[in-house]
Structures are given as C-alpha cells and as structure tokens.
Amino acid sequence: METARQWLDPVLRIPDVINEVLGDVHPFRIIVLTCGATILAFYLRNLEITDEPWRRVRAWGLRKLFKLSFIRKYVDREVQKARKELIHGLDQEVAGSPYITHLPSQGLDPNDILQRTELYCKFGKVKYEEGRASGAVYEVDPKQYEIMMKVYARTVKFNNLHRDIFPGCRKMEAEIVRMVCNIFHGGKNSCGVLTSGGTESLILACLAYRNWAREERGISRPEMVVPVSAHAGFDKAASFLNMKIRHVPVDPVTQKVNPQIMKKYINRNTCMLVGSAPGFPHGVMDPIEEIARLGASRGIPVHVDGCLGGFLIAFMEDAGFPFPPFDFRVKGVTSISADTHKYGYCIKGSSTVMYSEPIYLQHQIYVNADWQGGAYATPTLAGSRPGGMTAASWAGLLHMGYDGYVQATRNIISKARYIEANVKKIPGLKTLGPPEVSIVSIMSDTFSIYRFSDGMFQRGWALSNLQSPSAVHLCVTKAHCMEGVADQFLADAAEIAAQLIKDPQQVKEGAGVMYGVSQEIPDRSIVKEFVCSFVEAWYHTKSEDEESDEKEVLTNGAAMNLT
Numbered sequence: 001m002e003t004a005r006q007w008l009d010p011v012l013r014i015p016d017v018i019n020e021v022l023g024d025v026h027p028f029r030i031i032v033l034t035c036g037a038t039i040l041a042f043y044l045r046n047l048e049i050t051d052e053p054w055r056r057v058r059a060w061g062l063r064k065l066f067k068l069s070f071i072r073k074y075v076d077r078e079v080q081k082a083r084k085e086l087i088h089g090l091d092q093e094v095a096g097s098p099y100i101t102h103l104p105s106q107g108l109d110p111n112d113i114l115q116r117t118e119l120y121c122k123f124g125k126v127k128y129e130e131g132r133a134s135g136a137v138y139e140v141d142p143k144q145y146e147i148m149m150k151v152y153a154r155t156v157k158f159n160n161l162h163r164d165i166f167p168g169c170r171k172m173e174a175e176i177v178r179m180v181c182n183i184f185h186g187g188k189n190s191c192g193v194l195t196s197g198g199t200e201s202l203i204l205a206c207l208a209y210r211n212w213a214r215e216e217r218g219i220s221r222p223e224m225v226v227p228v229s230a231h232a233g234f235d236k237a238a239s240f241l242n243m244k245i246r247h248v249p250v251d252p253v254t255q256k257v258n259p260q261i262m263k264k265y266i267n268r269n270t271c272m273l274v275g276s277a278p279g280f281p282h283g284v285m286d287p288i289e290e291i292a293r294l295g296a297s298r299g300i301p302v303h304v305d306g307c308l309g310g311f312l313i314a315f316m317e318d319a320g321f322p323f324p325p326f327d328f329r330v331k332g333v334t335s336i337s338a339d340t341h342k343y344g345y346c347i348k349g350s351s352t353v354m355y356s357e358p359i360y361l362q363h364q365i366y367v368n369a370d371w372q373g374g375a376y377a378t379p380t381l382a383g384s385r386p387g388g389m390t391a392a393s394w395a396g397l398l399h400m401g402y403d404g405y406v407q408a409t410r411n412i413i414s415k416a417r418y419i420e421a422n423v424k425k426i427p428g429l430k431t432l433g434p435p436e437v438s439i440v441s442i443m444s445d446t447f448s449i450y451r452f453s454d455g456m457f458q459r460g461w462a463l464s465n466l467q468s469p470s471a472v473h474l475c476v477t478k479a480h481c482m483e484g485v486a487d488q489f490l491a492d493a494a495e496i497a498a499q500l501i502k503d504p505q506q507v508k509e510g511a512g513v514m515y516g517v518s519q520e521i522p523d524r525s526i527v528k529e530f531v532c533s534f535v536e537a538w539y540h541t542k543s544e545d546e547e548s549d550e551k552e553v554l555t556n557g558a559a560m561n562l563t
C-alpha cells in the first residue's frame with residue numbers, strides 16, 4: 001500500500017505541474033503548438049518509412065555541397081569525361097557500321113536485312129557460343145533451339161491477352177504453370193503465371209504480398225525483409241511498388257543469411273521474407289527451411305528466389321547430389337520464382353512465379369471493371385503478351401523432358417565442382433568453397449581480383465564482377481560442359497594469375513577502376529549520376545566527336561558495302 005502511493009503520488013501531480021508551467025501561456029498557443037508538433041512527428045515518421053532518413057539527409061547535404069559551382073563543375077567534367085570514354089568504347093565495338101537513324105524510305109530487301117543481321121551478330125569479342133561467358137547463354141544444343149524457333153515461328157501471332165482468339169495459347173501457359181508447379185511439388189492449390197523474366201517474377205511476388213498485406217492484414221506500409229545477397233530485382237520492386245525494403249546482412253564468410261539475425265528485422269509491417277536458392281553473387285543457398293519456419297511461425301509469406309538455379313536444384317537429388325528441401329514441400333514456403341530462360345533452357349523472355357495458395361495470386365491480378373475499353377484484367381505487368389514466347393517456352397520444356405533436366409543438372413554441377421577444385425589450386429586465387437549449385441566465386445588475397453577479371457577478358461572470358469566483398473564469379477552453364485572449355489578456362493586463369501602475382505601492387509585498371517572508384521565515393525547519388533549517364537549513353541546513335549550531321553542513306557544492297 002505504502003509503495004503504491006510512493007509512485008502514484010508523483011504521477012497524480014503531473015497535471016498540477018503542467019498547469020503551473022503553462023499557466024501563463026495562452027491556450028490558443030498551446031493548441032497551435034500541439035497540432036504543429038503532431039504534424040511534424042507524422043512528417044518525420046513518413047520520412048523514416050519511405051527511405052533511410054540518414055541517407056536522405058546526408059545525400060541532401062552532399063547535393064547542396066555539390067551545387068557549389070566549383071565542385072559541381074568538377075563532377076560534371078568527370079562525368080562528361082567518363083561518358084565520352086564509354087561512348088568511344090561502345091563505338092569501337094560496332095566500328096565500321098554507321099548508325100541507322102531514319103526509316104529507309106522504301107522497305108529493305110529481306111536478304112539485305114539478313115546480311116545486316118549477320119554483321120550485327122559478329123560484333124563483340126566474347127565468344128559466348130564457345131562457353132566464354134559467365135551465365136548469359138545457358139543452352140548450346142542446336143536441337144533445343146530448332147524446335148523452339150519452329151514453334152515460335154508458327155505461333156508468332158499469339159497474344160495471351162486475347163484468350164478468346166487464342167485458346168491454344170491459354171492452354172499452353174496453363175500447362176507450363178502446372179508442369180513447373182509439379183516440378184516444385186506444389187499441392188493441388190498451387191498456381192502461378194508465366195512472366196517475361198526473373199525481374200518481373202520478383203516484382204509480381206512483391207506486388208502480391210504488398211496487396212495481400214494491405215487488404216488482408218490492414219498493414220498500410222508493407223515492408224519486405226531481404227538478405228543483402230538477394231537479387232537487385234527486389235530493390236527494384238521496392239522502388240517501383242513504393243515498399244520499404246529491409247536488408248539483412250549476410251555472414252561475411254559463408255555469405256548466407258542467418259535466420260536469427262533476419263528475425264530482428266521483422267516487425268508488424270513485414271509482409272514477406274526472402275531466401276535465395278541460390279543467390280546470384282556467390283551462388284550460395286540461404287537456409288530456406290529455417291527462413292520458412294520463421295515465416296510460418298509469424299504468419300509471414302516466404303518467397304524462395306529460384307530464378308537462377310530453380311531448374312537445377314529441382315533435379316539435384318535425381319542427378320545424384322544430396323540436397324536440402326527448399327520447395328513447396330517445406331511448410332512456410334508460399335512462393336517460388338524460377339526462370340525458364342536460365343536453366344530452363346528456353347529462349348530469353350520467360351520465367352515463372354508460383355504460389356502455394358490462390359489467395360496470393362489473386363492479389364497479384366490487376367482488375368479494372370469500369371474501363372471504357374471493357375472490363376480489363378491482367379495477371380502480369382504487361383497488357384498484350386508475346387504468345388509466341390509462351391509457345392516456345394512450352395516447347396522448350398517438352399523437348400527437355402524430366403530426364404533431360406536431370407542429365408543437364410548432373411553435367412553442370414559436376415563441371416562446376418571440377419572447376420572450383422582446380423581454380424583454388426592456382427597460386428593467388430581462392431574460392432568461397434565447393435559450389436552448392438553452379439556458381440564458382442573467385443577471390444584473391446594477393447592482387448586485385450578485378451585485374452584478374454580484366455586479364456581474363458583480354459583472353460575472351462567474360463566473368464561477372466561482384467562487389468562488397470570484391471570477387472568475380474563464373475556461372476557454369478551447358479556451354480562450359482563442352483569438350484575442353486573448363487580446362488581452357490583453368491589454363492588461362494593460371495597464366496593470368498601467374499602474371500599478376502609478379503606485380504601484385506600495380507594500380508587497378510578497367511573494371512577495377514570502375515568498382516574501386518565507385519566503392520570509394522561516399523555519396524551514392526553521385527554514383528547513380530555516373531551510372532545513369534552510362535545507361536543513357538547506350539542509346540546514342542552518333543559518336544560525340546562526330547561533327548557533321550551526315551547520315552547513312554539506307555538503300556537496298558547497302559549492307560553489302562558494309563561487310
């Protein structure tokens with residue numbers, strides 16, 4: 001009784017204290033100040049939710065600083081210089097062939113167009129058909145392409161939007177979704193759609209969970225919890241869909257996300273958790289079972305990003321490699337994305353996103369019942385869709401067959417392990433460990449790994465450069481399973497590493513400069529400015545130092561002169 005009074009007394013005195021302090025203040029001022037403070041608090045809260053506040057304040061400060069004319073001028077000059085160099089590089093790649101900038105007044109002869117196409121196919125130094133690229137081209141079997149191309153040619157007029165006109169197209173898409181759901185052991189409620197690529201699959205999954213959280217859970221600002229190693233497509237989705245993305249750091253050694261740490265990023269606004277199976281940078285599998293358990297225990301949907309390796313890991317067991325469960329058999333996994341245009345061996349422009357239950361898919365579907373153009377509903381981002389692509393993907397899956405995928409998986413996984421086992425023997429190079437799936441990630445404690453990457457590029461190898469931590473990787477595909485490719489890679493890697501080891505401190509160059517510089521710039525908005533100017537430059541059709549406005553006049557037969 002006594003102790004209760006002891007702490008109750010001061011509390012009861014609060015109103016008196018406030019009255020005493022504010023006794024002389026005009027009530028009107030109190031009202032205005034209270035309202036003002038509330039509005040400010042809400043403003044700050046919104047600021048916090050839309051983006052990391054510190055980053056914004058700092059970026060704002062730096063932008064102001066960069067507005068100071070001399071710094072601004074310096075940055076502009078650097079951007080212009082870099083852009084000029086880039087444009088020069090782009091022009092070199094297509095040297096000897098002027099840009100077409102106007103429609104030919106008369107249509108060109110088909111032979112002329114084909115000849116030009118041949119010329120354009122010859123541009124570029126990377127012999128991707130000979131297995132010199134990391135990832136990029138996953139299929140090399142001409143028979144697989146032949147059937148897909150034949151089917152594409154036959155169905156090129158198909159449009160998934162007009163199912164009434166093309167019932168065959170609808171049937172093909174439904175069959176693709178069902179076959180893929182079955183590969184990933186989706187139950188009878190499982191469902192999904194065919195998309196234009198992995199990024200669209202990710203955006204759609206995020207859209208579904210955002211809308212689901214808003215409408216089923218009353219969460220007004222849904223957030224996703226995503227390992228930093230997850231694909232940039234999630235950040236893109238967050239930016240497009242105005243969602244907050246919380247990045248969970250990964251283990252610096254294994255590069256895997258730790259579910260115990262992930263748990264700390266969950267709050268009442270969390271609408272989805274993500275695990276990569278495997279992730280693009282180092283090709284590691286996140287602990288899907290544990291993430292799924294976490295999701296299930298909190299009632300939060302879990303997306304498994306199998307865009308890259310979905311069509312490998314689904315066949316690992318049958319190919320003779322023990323593999324932990326990751327698909328719809330794991331309780332808590334509510335969606336999976338898997339790219340038919342990567343290890344599905346279909347042509348570029350197709351992927352799948354699947355859900356365990358239709359409730360999520362329903363939230364992905366866009367409906368406008370009142371449009372003047374008629375009641376309108378689409379399941380994906382596009383309106384009209386290339387039905388020929390649907391048909392070609394359907395043909396690709398049917399031509400591969402279950403055994404085809406198992407065989408391809410066996411070859412690729414064995415080859416990736418062979419390459420890794422031998423790369424790490426090369427002095428100066430090290431790896432992250434045996435690849436869990438198909439990516440061999442390579443690092444160095446001795447020299448800049450980007451110099452290694454540049455050296456390999458000089459020899460025709462296009463590896464993927466990674467950052468934070470600095471590394472490169474080779475994404476092993478069917479192209480690397482061709483006779484002699486892996487051993488050539490190892491031989492070239494050994495020679496380049498031997499050269500670098502002689503002079504390990506030499507300044508970085510090429511890719512090294514790009515990554516080195518960009519990692520050292522504290523203000524990411526400047527990096528963004530640089531990169532934007534590069535992307536813009538991809539679309540230039542006239543080299544900057546070209547003075548005259550003269551254009552090639554396209555006439556039939558002109559292609560002959562170019563070759």
Ligand SMILES: *Cc1c(COP(=O)(O)O)cnc(C)c1O
Pocket residue numbers: 197198199200202231233276278279280305306307308309339351
């Ligand atoms: C390639 C990839 C994606 C995105 O695929 P795109 O087809 O390039 O849009 C998503 N996640 C992972 C892990 C990937 O490797």
